[in-house]
Amino acid sequence: MSTFRIGQGWDRHRLVEGRRCVLGGVEFPDCPVGPLGHSDGDPVCHALADALLGAAGLGDIGRHFPDTDPRWAGADSLDLLSRVRDLVEAAGWRVGNVDATVITERPLLAPAVPRMQGKLAGALGVEPGQVSVKGTRGEGLGPEGRGECVTVQAVALLQRPGA
Ligand code: MG
Numbered sequence: 001m002s003t004f005r006i007g008q009g010w011d012r013h014r015l016v017e018g019r020r021c022v023l024g025g026v027e028f029p030d031c032p033v034g035p036l037g038h039s040d041g042d043p044v045c046h047a048l049a050d051a052l053l054g055a056a057g058l059g060d061i062g063r064h065f066p067d068t069d070p071r072w073a074g075a076d077s078l079d080l081l082s083r084v085r086d087l088v089e090a091a092g093w094r095v096g097n098v099d100a101t102v103i104t105e106r107p108l109l110a111p112a113v114p115r116m117q118g119k120l121a122g123a124l125g126v127e128p129g130q131v132s133v134k135g136t137r138g139e140g141l142g143p144e145g146r147g148e149c150v151t152v153q154a155v156a157l158l159q160r161p162g163a
Contacts, residue, residue: 002160005093007055009154011043015147021107023150024100024116024133025078025123031107035150038067038075043152044133045077048098048120049084051156056088082123088158095124096157099132104150109135 019034021027024044028034035041049061058064064087065072065080072080085095098120102109109116113135117128124131138145 004096004160005055005057005158007051007053007156007158009047009050009052009054009156010152011046011050012143012149012151013037013041013043014149015104015106022077023102023104023107023109024112025081025119026112026115028107028112033106033147039065039072039077039080040074042077043150044100044102044116044120044154045081045123047152047154048100048124048156049077049081051098051154052084052088052095052158055156055158056091056093058087058091078119078123081120082125085124092160093158094161095126095130096159097126097130097132098124098154098156099134100152100154101134101136102150102152103136103138103144105137105144105147109133 013035015033016036021031021034117131121128143149
């Protein structure tokens, strides 16, 4: 039986005027655009959830929380992430560490990174030091560079308890 498993996740949401901006469970009240989605649209939580589910071999976020299900309309994605943690733990794993790269022009992420780490760590039941969030920009290239979307890449490592 494996001691460690690794998974990756990717998510992209269109940025829309007047939409609440929530990234990594942190609200950016001064940002004029926010990620469109069936839930609160937080692509950091979604990419991390897919990385964790992938590592555990449990499919993807759309399988567990379909966007056709009214239960998840406007859902707090931190809550979805903590449900994913429950699924992963029920399968006999615990979270080792996670790392996410957020590619977006807006908002400026750096000042909020410690708060994101705290929120995400709370949802995952780990220490903030086990959660990494990094922001980067599209440098004018592609849909991220034009400010049309926010894209997140994530990886997660799972461990067997006691390993
Ligand atoms: Mg998503």
